[in-house]
Amino acid sequence: MSHYSLLSIKNSTFALAPSIQLHFSFPQPEHGKSWYIRTSLINEAPILVTINMLLRFGTSFYITLTMSRLRRLDRAILTEAADITPLDSEDQEQLIVQLANYNDTSLRLFLKVLVGSILLEIPVSVFAMKHSVGGTRPVALLIVCHVLTLVNCLYDFKQPSETAAAGSLCAYLLTFDGPRFRSLVFVSTHIFSFYGILVLNTVVLIQLLCRVYAAHRFQALDMLLVLPVVNLVAVALIRKWYRDVSQEILGLHGLKYKFKTA
Known part of the structure; x- marks a missing residue:
């Protein structure tokens, strides 16, 4: 049976850079993979989710949430002018x-x-x-x-x-x-x-x-x-x-x- 355990949670004010680490362990994991996922806003600030899947005997994967440093670029994209005027x-x-x-x-x-x-x-x-x-x-x-x-x-x-x-x-x-x-x-x-x-x-x-x-x-x-x-x-x-x-x-x-x- 698959099980999971919470290793550590480091949390601070969202104005600072919080780091949340979750440790999941599976008996039969897939091959190691790593990818980045852009998500929506948390407390009006974009976050970058890093998911690392590592293969190691019992292997586990970590989910690390860190604050993105691309606020200026994301703000420019989110505030890009678009015609959302409703049609008659x-x-x-x-x-x-x-x-x-x-x-x-x-x-x-x-x-x-x-x-x-x-x-x-x-x-x-x-x-x-x-x-x-x-x-x-x-x-x-x-x-x-x-x-x-x-x-x-x-x-x-x-x-x-x-x-x-x-x-x-x-x-x-x-x-x-x-x-x-x-x-x-x-x-x-x-x-x-x-x-x-x-x-x-x-x-x-x-x-x-x-x-x-x-x-x-x-x-x-x-x-x-x-x-x-x-x-x-x-x-x-x-x-x-x-x-x-x-x-x-x-x-x-x-x-x-x-x-x-x-």
Whole structure:
């Protein structure tokens, strides 16, 4: 069992330099370590905590608290001018709207770059596939991969509006009688969703890679097949990053406070 003992405490007025030493003993200590930790103020004076861990048979570590001599530097840092003026309620809402607009603008920029790169990759990769494997099936699978990625880029990435239209249409279709029709609507809404297209694209891409590998292993020209994989991962990451930032911005509404300037 671990135990500790208090060796000595030397204490004086904080105006002087107090020194507090605590001695802790452990049966199975870690390797020796030493580090310094800057802490907050004690009696309006910064302190420097020195923690020394020494390895010695039963080994122990000492905690020494000494007054820091960097008061002038710390005071300059702590009193550094900062704009802490509270924002007006309308300014808070405007700031949140600006962050949301910036997130939407970044999404449109990333999608434009991704779509442009895919459109440039299609003729190059199709030409390379014809000379590498040959046949119409591998070329068709490659084109399908690019088309499915473009379809994923056309989806609305916004959390509320993404399911609004699809959800209302699904609710309307489910009003019709017939279990088969309802099951068909349920399956179709999942297949043609963003993740449904993403999974379908992954399956097609795996089939393409297996066909190329079975034909002649992988050659240097087949390295262009990495591009559809990169596009697939990119569209998924763009969606995830956008959704995460949107959730963080949405959470800012709960941090608003009531303040009205004169």
